[in-house]
Amino acid sequence: MDNGAAQTKHKQKDAVNGIYGSDGAVGLVFLEKVSHAVDTGDKAFLLKNVAPLHISEQGDLIAALQAEERRGLIVLLGDDFDFSALTEVDEAVRLEIMEALPPKQIADGVQEMESDDAVFLLEDLDDTEQQQILAHLPFKEQAKLRRSLEFPEDSAGRRMQTEFVAVPPFWTIGQVIDYMREDDDLPEHFAQIFVVDPTFRLVGAVDLDRLLRARRPVRVDAIMHDNRYVIPATMDQEEAAQIFEQYDLLSAAVVDANEHLLGVLTIDDVVDVIQEEADEDIRHLGGVGDEELSDSVPEIVRSRAPWLLVNMITSCISASVIGLFGATIEQMVALAMLMPIVASTGGNAATQTMTVTVRALATRTIDIYNAARVIRREVTIGFCNGCMFASMMGLVAGLWFWRVDIGMIIACAMVINMLVAAIAGILVPLLLNRFGADPAIASSVFVTMTTDITGFFSFLGLATWWFHLSP
Amino acid sequence: MDNGAAQTKHKQKDAVNGIYGSDGAVGLVFLEKVSHAVDTGDKAFLLKNVAPLHISEQGDLIAALQAEERRGLIVLLGDDFDFSALTEVDEAVRLEIMEALPPKQIADGVQEMESDDAVFLLEDLDDTEQQQILAHLPFKEQAKLRRSLEFPEDSAGRRMQTEFVAVPPFWTIGQVIDYMREDDDLPEHFAQIFVVDPTFRLVGAVDLDRLLRARRPVRVDAIMHDNRYVIPATMDQEEAAQIFEQYDLLSAAVVDANEHLLGVLTIDDVVDVIQEEADEDIRHLGGVGDEELSDSVPEIVRSRAPWLLVNMITSCISASVIGLFGATIEQMVALAMLMPIVASTGGNAATQTMTVTVRALATRTIDIYNAARVIRREVTIGFCNGCMFASMMGLVAGLWFWRVDIGMIIACAMVINMLVAAIAGILVPLLLNRFGADPAIASSVFVTMTTDITGFFSFLGLATWWFHLSP
Numbered sequence: 001m002d003n004g005a006a007q008t009k010h011k012q013k014d015a016v017n018g019i020y021g022s023d024g025a026v027g028l029v030f031l032e033k034v035s036h037a038v039d040t041g042d043k044a045f046l047l048k049n050v051a052p053l054h055i056s057e058q059g060d061l062i063a064a065l066q067a068e069e070r071r072g073l074i075v076l077l078g079d080d081f082d083f084s085a086l087t088e089v090d091e092a093v094r095l096e097i098m099e100a101l102p103p104k105q106i107a108d109g110v111q112e113m114e115s116d117d118a119v120f121l122l123e124d125l126d127d128t129e130q131q132q133i134l135a136h137l138p139f140k141e142q143a144k145l146r147r148s149l150e151f152p153e154d155s156a157g158r159r160m161q162t163e164f165v166a167v168p169p170f171w172t173i174g175q176v177i178d179y180m181r182e183d184d185d186l187p188e189h190f191a192q193i194f195v196v197d198p199t200f201r202l203v204g205a206v207d208l209d210r211l212l213r214a215r216r217p218v219r220v221d222a223i224m225h226d227n228r229y230v231i232p233a234t235m236d237q238e239e240a241a242q243i244f245e246q247y248d249l250l251s252a253a254v255v256d257a258n259e260h261l262l263g264v265l266t267i268d269d270v271v272d273v274i275q276e277e278a279d280e281d282i283r284h285l286g287g288v289g290d291e292e293l294s295d296s297v298p299e300i301v302r303s304r305a306p307w308l309l310v311n312m313i314t315s316c317i318s319a320s321v322i323g324l325f326g327a328t329i330e331q332m333v334a335l336a337m338l339m340p341i342v343a344s345t346g347g348n349a350a351t352q353t354m355t356v357t358v359r360a361l362a363t364r365t366i367d368i369y370n371a372a373r374v375i376r377r378e379v380t381i382g383f384c385n386g387c388m389f390a391s392m393m394g395l396v397a398g399l400w401f402w403r404v405d406i407g408m409i410i411a412c413a414m415v416i417n418m419l420v421a422a423i424a425g426i427l428v429p430l431l432l433n434r435f436g437a438d439p440a441i442a443s444s445v446f447v448t449m450t451t452d453i454t455g456f457f458s459f460l461g462l463a464t465w466w467f468h469l470s471p
Numbered sequence: 472m473d474n475g476a477a478q479t480k481h482k483q484k485d486a487v488n489g490i491y492g493s494d495g496a497v498g499l500v501f502l503e504k505v506s507h508a509v510d511t512g513d514k515a516f517l518l519k520n521v522a523p524l525h526i527s528e529q530g531d532l533i534a535a536l537q538a539e540e541r542r543g544l545i546v547l548l549g550d551d552f553d554f555s556a557l558t559e560v561d562e563a564v565r566l567e568i569m570e571a572l573p574p575k576q577i578a579d580g581v582q583e584m585e586s587d588d589a590v591f592l593l594e595d596l597d598d599t600e601q602q603q604i605l606a607h608l609p610f611k612e613q614a615k616l617r618r619s620l621e622f623p624e625d626s627a628g629r630r631m632q633t634e635f636v637a638v639p640p641f642w643t644i645g646q647v648i649d650y651m652r653e654d655d656d657l658p659e660h661f662a663q664i665f666v667v668d669p670t671f672r673l674v675g676a677v678d679l680d681r682l683l684r685a686r687r688p689v690r691v692d693a694i695m696h697d698n699r700y701v702i703p704a705t706m707d708q709e710e711a712a713q714i715f716e717q718y719d720l721l722s723a724a725v726v727d728a729n730e731h732l733l734g735v736l737t738i739d740d741v742v743d744v745i746q747e748e749a750d751e752d753i754r755h756l757g758g759v760g761d762e763e764l765s766d767s768v769p770e771i772v773r774s775r776a777p778w779l780l781v782n783m784i785t786s787c788i789s790a791s792v793i794g795l796f797g798a799t800i801e802q803m804v805a806l807a808m809l810m811p812i813v814a815s816t817g818g819n820a821a822t823q824t825m826t827v828t829v830r831a832l833a834t835r836t837i838d839i840y841n842a843a844r845v846i847r848r849e850v851t852i853g854f855c856n857g858c859m860f861a862s863m864m865g866l867v868a869g870l871w872f873w874r875v876d877i878g879m880i881i882a883c884a885m886v887i888n889m890l891v892a893a894i895a896g897i898l899v900p901l902l903l904n905r906f907g908a909d910p911a912i913a914s915s916v917f918v919t920m921t922t923d924i925t926g927f928f929s930f931l932g933l934a935t936w937w938f939h940l941s942p
Contacts, residue, residue, distance in 0.1 A: 025838030056717045064838075090836075180683050190680050191662055191721070208679040209661050212651050245746070246527045248739040250662070250721065267738050268719040271745060275716070278749030279830060282756065286826025287819060293827075293836050297848060301855045304823050308860055311819045315812040316867065322811070326804040333797040336807040340793070340923070341786040343811070348758060348782045352775050355757025356764075359750060365561075365764050367496035367535075377768055384772045389779055396787065452811070 019057050026064040034061065038072040046073065051080045059088025062097075063294075071100050083109030084117045091124055092294035098125060107136030110145075114188065115162040116269060119148045123158065148263075156240045157233030159273070160254040160263030163187035166194045167220055169203055174216030191250045194261055195224045202227055202253050202261045230255050233262055240265060241273040242364075281362055284440035285355065287311075310445050318343075318452040325460035328467060334401050335463050338410055343455030345389060346417035350447045353378050353425025358439050361429060375426050382422025383415070390414035409466060413459035417451060424450040490528050497535040505532065509543040517544065522551045530559025533568075534765075542571050554580030555588045562595055563765035569596060578607030581616075585659065586633040587740060590619045594629065618733075627711045628704030630744070631725040631734030634658035637665045638691060640674055645687030662721045665732055666695045673698055673724050673732045701726050704733050711736060712744040713835075752833055755911035756826065758782075781916050789814075789923040796931035799938060805872050806934055809881055814926030816860060817888035821918045824849050824896025829910050832900060846897055853893025854886070861885035880937060884930035888922060895921040 021027035030049075037045040050058065050073070062070050062085060074081050074097065083106070086094050098106060098121070110118045110133065122130050122145065130149070134142050144162045151157025164187060167176050176193065180186060193211065195204040204224035214223050229247050231240050231254045244252065244267060254263045283289065287307040291300050322329070322339070329336050357374075360366035366374060390411040398407025428446045429439035492498035501520075508516040521529065521544070533541050533556060545552050545568065554577070557565050569577060569592070581589045581604065593601050593616065601620070605613050615633045622628025635658060638647050647664065651657060664682065666675040675695030685694050700718050702711045702725045715723065715738060725734045754760065758778040762771050793800070793810070800807050828845075831837035837845060861882040869878025899917045900910035 024835060054718055056719075177683060181686060186680075186684070189678065207660065208683060209657075212648060212679060212683065213657065215652060245742060247525055248527075250738065267721065267742070271716060271738070271742060274742060274745055275749070275834075278746070278753070279834075282749070282753050282830055283826055285753065285756065286822050288823045288826050291827070293831055293841065293845060297851050297855065300848075300852050301859075304820075304852065305856060305859065307823070308816060308819055308856060312812065312816055312860060312864060315815045318815075319808045319812055322808040323804075326808075329804050329807050330801060333794075333800050336800050336810075337790045337793045337797075339807075340811060340814070341783065341790055344786045344919075344923075345779060345783055348779055349775075351757050352759045352778070355754055355759050356762070359753055360764055363746075363750075364495060370764065374764060377771075380768050381771050381775070384768065385776060385779060388772075388776065389783060393783060448815075452815075 019053065019061065026060050031061070031064055034073070035065065035069055038065075038069045038076060041076060043076050046077055047080055051077060051082075055082055055085040056088045058082070058085035062086075063089050063093055067096060070097055074101065075105075078105075079108065081109065082112070083121065084113050087117050087120050090292045090294040092292055092296070094121070095124060099129070103129070103132040104136050107133050111137060111141060115144055115148060115263070116159055116266075118145055119158055123149060123153065151233055154237045155233065156231045156235045156237060156254050156265055157262065159237050159240075159269045160231075160233065160265050161187065161269075162263040164194060164261070164264045165190055166196045166200070166261060169195050169197070169219070169221035169224070171220050172216060173211060173214045173218050173220065173223070176211065176220060177216070190264075191266070194227075194253055194264075195220055196261055200260050202230065202255055202259055205253060227253055230259070231265055232257070237273045238277050241270045241277065244270045245274070277362075281358065281440045284438065285358065285444060287444060307445075311448075314445060314449040315452070317449065318456060321453050321456045322460065325456075325464055328460060328464045331467065332463070334406060335460060338397055338406070339456055339459050341393065342410060342413050342417055342459045343452045345393070345414060346421040346451035346455045347448050349382060349385060349418050350421035350425040350451045351444070353382070353422050354429055354443050354447050357426050357429040358443060361433050361439055366430075371430065375423075378422045378426045379419065382418045386415040386418030389418070405466060406463075409462045410459060413455065413462055416458040417455045420454045421447075421451045490524060490532065497531050502532070502535055505544070506536065506540055509536075509540045509547060512547060514547050517548055518551055522548060522553075526553055526556040527559045529553070529556035533557075534560050534564055538567060541568055545572065546576075549576075550579065552580065553583070554592065555584050558588050558591050561763045561765040563763055563767075565592070566595060570600070574600070574603040575607050578604050582608060582612060586615055586619060586734070587630055587737075589616055590629055594620060594624070622704055625708050626704065627702045627706045627708060627725050627736055628733065630708050630711075630740045631702075631704065631736050632658065632740075633734040635665060635732070635735045636661055637667045637671070637732060640666050640668070640690070640692035640695070642691050643687060644682060644685045644689050644691065644694070647682065647691060648687070661735075662737070665698075665724055665735075666691055667732055671731050673701065673726055673730055676724065698724055701730070702736055703728070708744045709748050712741045712748065715741045716745070748833075752829065752911045755909065756829065756915060758915065778916075782919075785916060785920040786923070788920065789927060792924050792927045793931065796927075796935055799931060799935045802938065803934070805877060806931060809868055809877070810927055810930050812864065813881060813884050813888055813930045814923045816864070816885060817892040817922035817926045818919050820853060820856060820889050821892035821896040821922045822915070824853070824893055825900055825914050825918050828897050828900040829914060832904050832910055837901075842901065846894075849893045849897045850890065853889045857886040857889030860889070876937060877934075880933045881930060884926065884933055887929040888926045891925045892918075892922045 019026055019030050033045070034050060036042070050061065053061070062073065065073065070093070086097060110121065113121070122133065125133070134145060137145070148157060148160065148162065165180065167179065190208070192205045192207045194202060195206065197203055204221065204226050206220060206224045210223055229243055229249055229252050231243065231252050233254050233256055240252075243249065249267065251264050251266045253261055254265050256262055280290075287304070289303040291303050357366065360374070393414055394407040394411030397410045398404055424447050428450070429443045432439040432442055490497055490501050504516070505521060507513070521532065524532070533544065536544065541564070557568060581592065584592070593604065596604070605616060608616070619628060619631065619633065636651065638650065661679070663676045663678045665673060666677065668674055675692065675697050677691060677695045681694055700714055700720055700723050702714065702723050704725050704727055711723075714720065720738065722735050722737045724732055725736050727733055751761075758775070760774040762774050828837065831845070864885055865878040865882030868881045869875055895918050899921070900914045903910040903913055
């Protein structure tokens with residue numbers, strides 16, 4: 001982000017409200033005032049300055065406070081604390097807070113929340129804690145939350161909101177509008193209403209703008225559209241997000257196996273899913289698992305170690321390739337200097353191809369129509385860049401050691417490695433994907449191993465042939 | 472994605488319609504039928520089977536066709552082709568189609584589109600082509616599009632839709648509803664209406680669900696909310712997306728410097744922006760620029776070469792570090808085998824830290840409150856993993872070459888390199904960000920150079936000291 005943009009952002013933030021400082025983080029002055037209010041039990045200050053904030057701002061504030069102050073703030077605010085704010089902080093911070101609060105207070109908070117946020121809050125707790133909190137809820141709420149929690153993790157059923165407006169198809173627009181004016185139990189926000197039959201089977205939906213443009217005597221079933229884009233509750237949230245994206249949906253009905261309406265999935269949840277999935281790809285490509293900034297050191301050490309281990313094993317394999325040519329290296333140390341260059345340039349070219357392929361797989365822009373073309377293209381690119389950089393490096397190496405043969409050897413090795421890099425960079429992720437593995441996780445290690453081994457083998461092999469075996 | 476999920480997806484797709492095959496790509500049978508219809512000029516088939524598809528499906532279909540067939544399809548469909556479908560294909564495919572069609576046909580298509588899609592279609596064309604197309608439009612449309620196109624690339628003004636509903640504050644809800652029932656010129660979809668004063672300055676907004684719940688005699692200004700989250704037209708789209716995300720907005724007013732209402736930015740555009748930005752981070756981390764799958768080979772060779780060049784230069788620097796220790800390597804070839812292991816393990820650990828830092832910067836979860844803590848944490852993690860892998864590798868190397876000293880030397884070098892890796896992995900992106908550079912683009916190269924040089928230097932340096940200089 002350039003500086004101009006950063007400035008606009010902060011101006012905007014300042015205009016919105018005063019909690020953020022000029023660097024985009026929660027302002028120090030405000031933070032100290034809140035700390036002080038929590039320490040001295042100044043509830044009036046918190047009610048006036050913290051309670052009216054947007055939940056995402058409250059989340060940022062909670063994250064910036066010390067651990068004891070977080071609990072203090074929530075206990076002091078009591079009924080005036082909106083537990084939805086906890087959906088905006090890191091999992092580790094959230095769990096720490098939830099485990100410290102009495103189940104009764106959490107249950108009271110949960111009752112005020114929309115069901116999707118409540119499930120989000122409860123799903124990471126262990127079973128006993130979940131049960132303790134659920135036990136404090138009225139039966140109807142309990143049943144709804146339990147049903148959502150029974151769906152698999154990361155499914156649409158977990159993310160759906162169970163508050164929605166559903167009307168029979170024979171109602172008129174007038175009846176619908178009157179019903180909405182009278183009923184106090186409507187969801188806080190909604191963009192469409194659903195049309196259901198007496199068994200609650202979904203028959204259609206009406207967008208609010210459509211509803212507003214229709215005349216009062218018109219029947220609902222005359223203006224409803226059939227629900228082409230219905231999400232089964234067991235569908236993975238990533239799939240659901242892709243349907244939202246492809247068809248530009250704002251909300252969609254979530255149904256059970258018998259097409260009964262269970263809830264509604266909204267675009268704001270989907271935006272979070274899209275962010276999460278992209279984040280996951282980036283972290284996997286970088287060899288990092290599901291860690292968060294607030295995780296503890298031992299957790300992170302454990303989560304990063306497997307990747308480092310695999311990498312160490314593959315580099316031992318590459319090292320043993322070097323060992324094959326020990327005699328040649330002993331005679332000419334220049335080879336030991338140059339061999340990492342061949343390996344590393346190939347590794348880079350392969351990473352480029354791999355990145356493009358992994359993203360193409362994630363966004364489904366690679367398919368049977370273009371796979372062959374993409375492979376041909378990548379190999380051509382590898383060959384072109386290979387020739388270009390090989391001649392450059394050949395010249396540099398030739399001049400560096402003042403020997404034509406070394407320049408020729410490194411140039412040939414580089415062309416070979418760049419070609420292999422292109423092929424590995426595309427085939428490894430494609431094959432991993434074909435066999436059901438996540439290409440973002442495992443591609444890097446196989447691809448780098450391939451280019452390291454090829455780099456060392458081709459360069460040292462050519463050198464050995466030239467110096468020892470050639471006539 | 473696991474197989475179960477994939478199956479659900481395809482079932483869903485099949486349920487939606489028949490254009491996709493079981494692998495999620497456009498079905499071969501359908502594609503052949505369309506090809507045949509285009510070749511034989513069978514307009515009736517296309518009207519029946521292609522025109523009713525969702526624009527994103529038409530986009531997928533167009534991308535799967537041969538270049539000549541794409542133009543043929545559009546020309547055959549004529550007025551029944553929805554040009555919005557072109558917003559769903561790669562830039563290269565879109566430009567190729569746009570350049571082949573007569574400006575008049577494009578202008579006719581543009582007139583039917585929502586303004587944000589029209590701008591998206593026109594913005595990549597060169598100036599002459601833009602003017603030719605705009606000249607065929609009625610004056611009012613032309614003025615609107617020209618104004619949007621004058622905003623900087625990637626700004627909110629480019630992405631906004633200029634169709635919206637605006638009413639004066641003194642109208643009653645009844646008047647608003649009657650106005651919407653009568654006016655045919657409303658935008659196709661909208662989630663809120665705006666309230667403006669006689670000079671079109673924005674004074675507030677009303678969500679449709681709010682409107683529906685209010686009674687007819689109530690005045691608009693009694694139920695409107697003030698527009699806290701207003702987007703200046705010049706704001707970068709990435710900033711705007713962050714505001715949408717933080718405050719869970721569905722749409723927001725776009726205003727000029729004097730707070731006059733210019734248009735509306737909607738969540739579906741923002742979803743695309745979020746995807747693009749995450750994609751950009753992934754590509755930059757992988758050393759790839761703004762290429763698309765449909766770009767030509769020379770374009771891609773050009774775009775990938777700079778990164779490879781920078782990498783080659785840095786690996787020459789690392790190579791010269793190895794050169795300093797030529798005499799030691801000559802004596803003991805084992806060092807040449809082991810040195811890449813030290814460098815590569817460090818490189819991996821640094822990439823992990825760097826990935827976490829780059830994402831934390833992108834999502835603004837790293838700030839002055841936790842920067843010091845995060846640095847301390849990463850160094851501790853580096854030290855722990857360093858000790859663990861150093862003892863493992865020390866043991867392996869000691870047994871491999873049956874020499875205790877080699878095991879000790881590689882272990883010490885690895886601890887040093889893992890510590891440096893942790894520090895470089897976090898400081899390099901933080902510093903690049905501080906000085907206004909995009910940490911995703913440049914971090915990798917600096918970080919890898921640091922761990923390569925440290926790895927070679929510490930390992931070969933320790934070995935030289937031990938074998939030559941120690942008493």
